[in-house]
């Protein structure tokens with residue numbers, strides 16, 4: 213029988229399926245050979261939520277085999293989480309910010325696109341498909357599903373805690389410190405395409421009379437042909453972004 217002592221740091225305690233003491237610590241006994249990833253995930257914490265792992269004060273990888281009397285410290289993703297530097301748990305860092313968003317946080321996908329972030333989102337995707345896209349295209353997987361983030365091939369992911377989509381956007385921007393990477397209205401909300409300017413005379417036949425009369429600046433999505441222009445819709449979105457970025461703690 214192995215008994216290890218585990219302490220959870222950061223906001224991982226709210227995910228624990230077993231009670232911990234007031235310091236976020238607990239003792240766990242098991243009689244099988246198990247990686248530290250499996251041991252921690254059996255307590256409800258997906259590995260994608262872990263930034264750093266110490267065993268007996270030494271940094272280890274997820275593959276470390278837990279031994280009797282080990283003292284384990286588990287650190288959750290803490291803002292500002294650095295996506296661009298290699299670490300022991302993630303030796304290959306990201307080169308750019310891209311997301312894949314689960315259907316259970318679908319509105320967040322729209323807000324991320326609105327902020328200009330490359331965001332894959334599609335209805336009807338299975339968990340293995342989402343994990344695969346995250347791995348292959350090096351996209352940060354955002355979901356409310358703990359089990360999805362336990363899949364081995366998910367390297368970068370986050371369990372979205374907030375319920376309100378605007379607060380979810382703020383949560384993501386804060387966690388990865390993205391406020392200076394926000395590029396509003398550069399991406400199609402429908403299909404994720406990169407918007408390009410288009411001359412009014414080229415699309416004038418598609419405009420309703422009032423739009424034709426009051427607006428002169430237009431953008432088009434080259435992938436799905438949707439038109440974008442200033443107007444009440446855009447004003448509403450600007451208000452959302454302003455409130456989100458205003459509440460952001462990262463610089």
Ligand SMILES: [Zn+2]
Pocket residue numbers: 400401402403404405433434435436437438
């Ligand atoms: Zn489009």
